[in-house]
Amino acid sequence: xxxxxxxxxxxxxxxxxxxxxxxxxxxxxxxxxxxxxxxxxxxxxxxxxxxxxxxxxxxxxxxxxxxxxxxxxxxxxxxxxxxxxxxxxxxxxxxxxxxxxxxxxxxxxxxxx
Amino acid sequence: xxxxxxxxxxxxxxxxxxxxxxxxxxxxxxxxxxxxxxxxxxxxxxxxxxxxxxxxxxxxxxxxxxxxxxxxxxxxxxxxxxxxxxxxxxxxxxxxxxxxxxxxxxxxxxxx
Numbered sequence: 001x002x003x004x005x006x007x008x009x010x011x012x013x014x015x016x017x018x019x020x021x022x023x024x025x026x027x028x029x030x031x032x033x034x035x036x037x038x039x040x041x042x043x044x045x046x047x048x049x050x051x052x053x054x055x056x057x058x059x060x061x062x063x064x065x066x067x068x069x070x071x072x073x074x075x076x077x078x079x080x081x082x083x084x085x086x087x088x089x090x091x092x093x094x095x096x097x098x099x100x101x102x103x104x105x106x107x108x109x110x111x112x113x
Numbered sequence: 114x115x116x117x118x119x120x121x122x123x124x125x126x127x128x129x130x131x132x133x134x135x136x137x138x139x140x141x142x143x144x145x146x147x148x149x150x151x152x153x154x155x156x157x158x159x160x161x162x163x164x165x166x167x168x169x170x171x172x173x174x175x176x177x178x179x180x181x182x183x184x185x186x187x188x189x190x191x192x193x194x195x196x197x198x199x200x201x202x203x204x205x206x207x208x209x210x211x212x213x214x215x216x217x218x219x220x221x222x223x224x225x
Binding site for chain 1: 143144146154155156157158161163200202204211212213214215216217218
């Protein structure tokens with residue numbers, strides 16, 4: 001295993017509340033990614049990081065923010081959760097030169113009521 | 114922009130061979146990757162083609178043709194445990210090579 005964990009693994013929350021998901025790696029990889037997965041859409045990139053405090057938007061970044069203050073942690077925040085953000089969220093890590101080979105965490109199932 | 118197309122579902126019989134195709138529209142890319150995902154699990158890396166041609170890894174092979182904007186994953190000697198979703202992915206060009214664009218996935222059902 002690539003040493004990547006996500007917390008929480010499951011969460012139920014209400015519309016309008018803030019939610020923070022955590023991704024933790026023990027591999028010292030430079031690149032970290034947050035994806036969401038919904039039926040019929042595959043994996044869609046939300047945000048990614050290419051170093052501490054270096055982040056950029058993916059294809060579905062609206063309503064999400066991220067932070068990376070340490071190499072090992074990448075946080076995804078839903079500032080005000082909406083029902084459309086009900087999804088499975090995967091974190092992934094990759095390293096320079098082989099970003100096509102990403103290792104995924106176990107995922108977080110988020111239900112926004 | 115970039116987009117990838119895969120069949121949504123494929124069914125095959127145990128012991129058979131199945132090919133999952135991936136076609137893409139992009140102005141250029143660095144390579145084609147394949148990932149496997151079992152129900153309830155996380156995606157796992159299967160293979161990567163940086164160059165045109167066939168790459169073989171055990172029962173799985175992956176092919177890329179840049180001139181045809183086409184690739185495929187070939188699974189031989191199918192086993193029940195191969196029932197899963199398979200995603201192709203490309204990395205876009207020009208300074209954004211550290212992110213992937215995934216297809217919508219192909220659900221493979223292997224029957225006895």
